Amino acid sequence: MPLLEVKSLTVDYRSSRGTVRAVEDVSFSLEKGETLGLAGESGSGKSTLGLSIIRLTPVPGRIVKGQIKIDGTDVLKLSEDRMRVIRGQKVAYIFQDPMTSLNPVKKIGAHFVELMQAHEPNTKKEDALERAKTVLNNLGILTERMNDYPHQFSGGMRQRIMIGLAIALNPVLVIADEPTTALDVIVQAKILDLLESLRKTYGMALILISHDLSIILERCDRIIVMYGSYIVEYADSTELYKNPIHPYTQGLLRSIPNIELADQKLSAIPGSPPNMLNPPKGCRFWPRCENTKIICKSKEPSLVNVGNNHFVRCFSPPEEGAKDIE
Amino acid sequence: MGLRSYIITRIILTIPTLLLLLTAVFVMMRVLPGDPVALHFEKKATPEAMEQMRHLLGLDKPLWAQYADYIGGIVDIGYLLQHGYPNLGKSMQTTTEDVGGQIFSAFPATLELAIYSMIIASVIGILLGVAASKAYNSVWDHLIRGFGIVTYAIPVFFLGIILQLVFGVYLGWFRTGLRISPTVQPPAHITGLYTIDSLLEGNLMKFVESFKSLLLPSLTLGIILSGVFIRLTRTNMLETFRLEFVTAAKARGLKESTVTFGYALRNAFLPILTMMGLQFALLLGGAILTETTFSWPGLGRYIVDRINFRDYTAIQGAVVVFGLFVTLVSLVVDILYAYLDPRIRL
């Protein structure tokens, strides 16, 4: 049984200006210990998807349809209390901006104590602090700093604290939403390596959400590419790299600069992301696609299995594009 | 910077503020058009009598000498230690009584009223504000906000009179005009606050009796004041809910109450605290009206009485004391803020 199974998940945001469908008909699965990458632009729906898995879709969002099964249990049917038990303990979430994810008026040691006492009510404060020290040590944070406040740490260190809080209770699944976007490149690499080693040590599954496809290609077993609230491509990372079918994926791959090439022209995908209040008719990508056919403008393509566990949502995938990419 | 040095710096900064305050009151009372003595006698006395009073109060001296006397009197520590209150001059009405003494015997009543009103206002305000923020855009939210707006528009004495009418006259539950039931002896004077002193004395009955007298006036003032707190708490909570650390806390599976109070309120609270300090000023103004309504023997009623007697020294002294009190409260609030928000100290 897969660890995580998502079926036809649809999430809407309702506002006074209209309803925005942020996630549409998303289905995928994740095995124990696997890494899944979720790539897409801002507004593609990936963050909403991540938060929805633990039923924390931000207000005014609502999960309209679908199933989310963690270890066989459909969490959408659980009571809020039972869901709370899962959050933090079974499934952990790492947020994007470390500067704003910690409680500014709580010492970091206290964060851990609170977490442990919330899930294991009989934990004594001293024991909790001891466990916290172990976790933080492994992350490279000096134990003398347990009594410090979040603002006394740098961004990179705060992200490590967040990771510490996420893995402290040995979750089976960690969802990391742009864990390195707010950090500089060197720290980025360190954090990602850290996540990877933790994953291997504890056997956690990881969902890595990022707009940076290069990170995802490097570190994930399978990749979902999202665009305009849909999954447009879903495949193993090596397969995706060798054989990108959807024009958006091809565009993304093409735009990754190659440090080895001397005179490289940076390529970008023309146009801008769709207005989700009023998305284009038919395939959502057609206004930016070089290979549009008539059918693309009127009918929405469905996700099709093209073999090799590779799924694509496209009527007219460009042929030549695959060869241009280094 | 550390908490200690912040406190010291802050206290030092208070001194010029106080000086400014005292000067401002002086300017206001002496420099404004109108001869206080003439107004006091309402032009019904002989010129000699007026001259005599002027001399007695030092009003025939040049302005700078008056100012020196005034400031000198207030900072006269010897006087303060001897009498237990600062030298604020003599009452125009009796010319023998010290204004300082009168004020300081009336002050504890106002202080007690102010404290209880603030407690009621903040408790009502914060609880309703939190409730409204959690029920965002629902009927309850609008009702609570409406309540906040309407209570602000009601003149405090109007509400006081209504409450007095309903609870005091019709239902006969509470008496007015006294800090404690006339059949009961007030507790031994330690702080001047009847409720605290009763507890210190260990006398529960006195506590209950003085509390009963306090209830209506502080409820009146508290309800009127709560509107501001409701609105502020609600807005700050709504803003804080959107902050990522609140979602992050939920993502760690923390209980709803922990998140609401330990994360959201705790962080939204700081501006509320500042507002509490600022509101103290409004409170004192409202206290004057409330005391007049309920005949509560505090500083507010003292001022109103003195106005009727055209006793300008007394009015000036009372205004000074009000100002001193407000400055003190703002100092305490600033220090408390620094204590609660570690970021301020750095």
Place this chain on the structure above:
Amino acid sequence: MMEKKEMSETKVKRSILARLLPQLRSLSKRGPSGWMVIVGIVIVAVLVIMTAIAPWIAPRDPNRANVGPLRSPPSLQFPMGTTALGQDMFSRVLLGGSVMLQVSAISVFVCFLVGVPMGLFSSYVGGNLDKAISLVIDAVYAFPGLVIAIAIAAVLGPGVINMALSIAVVYIPSYFRIVRSQVLSIKELTYVEAARSIGAKWYTILLRYVLPNVVPSIVTVLTVNFADAVLTAAGLTFIGLGVSVDIPDWGYDLTKGRELLSSGGWWVITFPGIMIILLALGFTFIGEGLSELLNPKLED
């Protein structure tokens, strides 16, 4: 932004007015806040008009004693009852708003005229002068408003102008502070720097760049100021620092009505009280609604 630079002063004024009327219509489309503003405007307008035409529609002379039985409850002949002196409450209520409206209007006007230019000037000039003025203003701001008003009114004596002045002093800091905070944030913006770099004079910059941005916040303070002034005026009258006895005034009736309460007469105090509440509410609604419209913080 480019257009702002090119607009002349008169064009700015004209466009503000031109935008006002259709804006009132569009207010109703802006959701609950818009409705709040409209309701507030209606309430205030009704009360102002009522007070204005009162001399013509009041059935009896409000000051004349013994036009009816003393202390009689509301009846067909006297819809709001009579006072202890036999005066008709209905006429008194119709006319009683004039003092309050005058006092608040004058005090707001004075406040505005003093506070806004002072704020503009002080914050634009900056430096030690600004710091000194701010210190003084903050001291006044922190002070209990009613206490100041009482002290000044006590010294100045009764009368509409005196009441207005004492209230005005209390609220000048509000205008000063809000103008100053806006100016300080706008002052450093690039397009002001650009204007300065092409040699624009300081008063031009103040009038053309800074002022239009400050106007929305001023309007909010203005309405709250009105509401506060009404309540403070009522408070002053309650203490006895109001106007003389021969002018019908809601605040005065509130005070006098209290005496009637002990014998069970509720009508003298209730009707004027409701009027005061309505007036204050009206202004508060306008202020609340406007501040929500102008500062939409909680967009989805």
